[in-house]
Amino acid sequence: MGTLEYNSSRPPIDVDDSTLAHLKIIIGTKLRRHESFMMTWVPDTDVGTGRLTIWMNPSIPLIIAFDGKEAPAVDAARLKRMMELLNSRGELVLDQLT
Helix, strand or coil: CEEEEECCCCCCEEECHHHHHHHHHHHHHHHHCCCCEEEEECCCCCCCCCCEEEEECCCCCEEEECCCCCCCCCCHHHHHHHHHHHHHHCEEEHHHCC
16 A cells, blocks of 8 residues: 655545556646646545545645555556546546546
């Protein structure tokens, strides 16, 4: 289980390494193009209840930390689906990416 830490203002988001590898590509692509977007997820219950949404912007620090040393396999079809979902609604919803 890796983590995605955004702006260091909240606890990191726990994400499995496979999903994190796909997120790294999607987020990197959008931010490299200077395309901001929202990302939403359900946090762990010890962090709070309900859904959280952040505004992903190239000017805000982002740390992607994998648990494993080996790079997870990336599925091109999954990347395509994730990018299509993001581009169609302007929001990346983590619990809909499996």
